[in-house]
Structure formats: C-alpha cells, structure tokens
Amino acid sequence: MELKAIEKLLDRYFEAETSTAEEKELRTYFSSPNVAPHLEHYKSLFGYISQAGSQQFEKSIPLKTKRHYAAWISIAASVVLLFGMFTFFNTQQPSQEDLGTYDDPEVAFRETQKALNMLSQNVNVGVGSMHYIGEYEKTRKTIFKK
Template sequence: MELQTIERLLDKYFDGETTIAEEKDLKLYFSSPGVAPQLEQYRPLFGYLSSQEEQRFDKPLPLKTPKRYGAWLSVAASVALLGGMLTLYNSQQPSQTDDLGTFSSPEEAYQETQKALNMLSNNVNVGVGSVHYVAKEYDKSTKVIFKESQSKKVKSKK
C-alpha cells in the first residue's frame, strides 16, 4: 500500500472513523516487514490487536440470576424499628394522674415562664455571638483573598 493511504487510514483510525475492512488493511500492513520507518511506532499497537483478535471467551455464563433478599430484609428491619419505637413511646408516656407542669398560683407560673424565657434568650445570644465570630473570620479571609487576587492582576498587567 502507498504511504499516503496508510497515513490517511491511521488518521481515520485514531478519529474512530474506520471501517472493519480498513482496520484489517492496517493490521495487514503493520504485520508485513515493509513498514515505513516513521510509522514503525504503531507496529506494536496493531500487533497486539491482531494477537488479541484470536482470543475467545469460553467460560459458561450463568442463566439464573441470584435471588436478592435485600428488599425483604429492609422491610423486616423497618418493621422491627417501628415496633421498637412504639414500645419505647408507650413506656415513656406519663400517667394521667401526674400533674407535671402545673402550678398552684399564677405568680409561680409567671416566674417559671420568665426563667425559661431568660434561659432561651441566653442560649440564643450565645448562638448569635458565635455567628458574629464566624462572620468576622469570613470577612478577614475574603479580604486576604481579594488582596492576593488583585495584586496578581496588577502584576500580570505589568
């Protein structure tokens, strides 16, 4: 074959556009002793493809797919979890005779409500304080990043 034809077929081969007949021509060319020196680098590739063409898969394929019990196992686990949660819920319900959370006078109820709201306010203030800390750290890091990127832009313009 002509060198130009082989080079054209190689380009088509690496672009994935060759037919089976053209690939056979390439394999035949590279298995012959008259390969051009500049194309010698492709000889191992086509030699490997020719040798692998003779291999066949001869192991038997299983026709039955194995049964999967994963779906039933997940259903059983869900039922067991639900049963456990219901048992726990029923054992923790207070009896009807206990008067938890009731106060004898409105002043006592007011004082307890004030304590609860004060505790809630303190916890919210702690959370807000940590958010302010995170915001300050974020501002510091963005200033550093933008200073670095601006200094790189200035250096690249020069």
C-alpha cells in the same frame, strides 16, 4: 501497498473515519515484515489490536440470584413497631391530677349533679338534632312511596 496510501489511511484511522475493511488493510500491512522505518512504532499498536481480537474470555461468570429482602424488611418493620410501642407506653406518665375522689359526701353529690347536668344538656342537643332527621324521614316517605 503504496506508502502514501498507508499514511493517508493512518491519518483517517486516527480521525476515526476509516471503515472496517480499511482497518483490516492497516492490520495486514503492519503485520507484514516490510513496514516503513518511520511507521515502525505503529506496528505494536496494530499488532495488539489483531491479537486482542483473537482472545476470548474463558472464565465462567457466576450469576447472582435474586435476594429476597422481604423477610428482612418485615423483621425490621416489626422491630421498629415494637420499639415504637415500647417507647410510647414508657413515656406516658401517670397523671397526678385529682381523679374526683371526695371525702365529704355532700361535695361529691354536688359535683356528681353538675356532671350529670352537663351530660343531660349535651344529650338534649343530640336529641334535638334527631327531630330534624325524623322530619326528613317523614318527608322522604311521603315523596318516595314504597
């Protein structure tokens, strides 16, 4: 092969513009014994490329199986839940407020009457609201007869 053509191919090779057929020509040229002296340093490059292309990987690659993290996640979640419950129940301090115990029966009676009166007023508000629901039901039954 002509020396000028080889130099042009080398230039195109380093510019990444060669085809595989042209690269094969370069490899055959640099594997031959009659290489130009000023191109001698490229011989090892193309020799390595041709040698590396013939190598094959022979070791077996172990495939990793899927790891099942669901069991560990559920264990971690239960530990966090138990820790949270333990913390919640241990941080609640028993209240030291007056729980409504009275030594005098008359004072206890008056306080009980106040509490029952307040309860009665709140129940009456709820019963008043039920009157509106009763009216709604009567109206609905007259409009939509079954």
